Amino acid sequence: MGVPLNGSASLRKMRRAMDAPRHSDSRPEWLGLTRTELAEHLVRQGIPGGHALRLFGHLHRRLEAPDACTAMSPRQRERFLETTAPTHCETTEVHPTDDGTEKLVFTLRDARRVEGVIIPEGPRSTFCVSSQVGCAMACAFCATARLGLERALTPGEVLAQIYAARVRCEAVGRPLRNVVFMGMGEPLHHYEVTRRVLDILTDPTGFCLGAPRLTVSTVGLAPRIAQLGRDFEGRIQLAVSLNAGTEATRRALMPITERHGLADLRAAIAAYPYPRNRYVLIEYVLLGGLTDTPAELQALAGFVRGLPAMVNLIPWNPFEGAPADLHPPAPEAIDAAFAALRAMGVPVKVRLPRGRRAVAACGQLARITPTAEVA
Ligand code: SF4
Known part of the structure; x- marks a missing residue:
């Protein structure tokens, strides 16, 4: 099979984008401040830092605006609002599907849009x-790759998506229990944003989502995997989007391989400080005739051997404008890949495609409006 992508050109494009300046606002968004930063900010404004605990609870546990924090005087609240910025992240479209998933489209203050997906799992x-x-x-x-990088999200914009989903999930009696960083973007690229979001989500006085309920999925930025491991002592669930067993095929599919080869990536995974009984999720997109071949699967088995890993096979979800030489796997190839990996002693499961009707399945998030009715 031909190489589906010009690796060098894509890598150059990717490097330019990685050097792009981060979005910034002169006033900090109040939603994006950790509890410690909130206290520091209050003190700088002449407000007792002790109010931070209550204020943080209003913002992140009760999902209320700063006005609700009556522990602060009206003058203090006013000062706080003058010196911080609100987050603009409005849910402007909801696309439900018959398999229960729901794609949410969020519009940001600069009219850019991002997408998130609610996936019901039992209760x-x-x-x-x-x-x-x-x-x-x-x-x-x-599909997201076709957009290129437009900008990083702010911590507040990431949290606002999660909180909007939390409200919707609670309204239908299926509370939000897991958050996976698998939507648009590479969460370890603008690492500081993700770190701050994880800090805020796991704060026991806020949403208090247990770290194991948070999954960060990466293409394999090896140094940042190490940093995530250090910062959260391995408590955050790590997922690595591997998608090929051999270096050549991975390089053709994922230009990042030129910068961080499979050996680097494997070393970073091996060094991640997992607690006992935890494993890294190895995501593996099955592409017909390309990544579902015996040679690739054998190389995949070699890659994961000795790692605390679970392989998640993801039959490729096609999208409009996808490279012509990529094909979904035949149904029998999915079964065969599963059986072959099992036979080689690899812990493996298959991720059933969900949300395709809303163009919300894995790898399809690219602001493509589904033909399904908009709620
Ligand atoms: S798979 Fe993830 S990292 Fe790769 S282009 Fe898509 S969103 Fe980015």
Whole structure:
């Protein structure tokens, strides 16, 4: 099979995008401040830092505006509002599907849009959140890649998506229990944004989402995997989007491989400080005739051997404008890949496609309006 992507050109494009300046606002968004930063900010404004605990609870546990914090005087609240910025992230479209998933489209203050997906799982829900507008990583099989990187999201914009999903999930009696950073963007690219969001989500006085309920999925930025491991002592669930067993095929599909090869990536995964009984999720998109071949699967088995890993096979979800030489796997190839990996002793499961009708399935998030009715 021909190489589906010009690796060098894509890598150059990706490098330019990775050097792009971060979005900034002169006033900090109140939603994006950790509890410690909130206290520091209050003190700088002449407001007792002790109010931070109550204020943080209003913002992140009760999802209220700063006005609700009556522990602060009206003058203090006014000062706080003058010196911080609100987050603009409005849910402007909701696309439900018959398999229960729901794609949410969020419009930001600069009219850019990102998407997230609510996935019901029994009595609970998982939310797949976007970490960037577009993405710089240029993975050939992914619709988001076609947008390029438009900008990083602010921590407040990431949190606002999660909180909007939380409200919807609670309204239908399926509370939000898991958040996966698998929407648009590479969450370890603008690492500081993701770190701050994880800090805020896991704060026991806020939403208090347990770290194991948070999954960060990466194309394999090896140094940032190490940093995530250090910062959260391995408590955050790590998922690595591997998608090929051999270096050549991965390089053709994922330009990042030129910068961080499979050996680097494997070393970073091996060094991640997992607690006992935890594993890294190895996401593996099955592409017909390309990544579902015996050679690739054998190389995949070699890659994961000795790692605390679970392989998640994801039959590729096609999208309009995808490279012509990419094809979904035949149904029998999915079964065969599963059986082959099992036979080689690899822990493996298959992720059933969900949300295709709303163009919300894995790798399809690219602001493509589904033909289904808009709620
Ligand atoms: S698969 Fe993830 S990292 Fe790769 S282009 Fe798509 S959104 Fe970016």
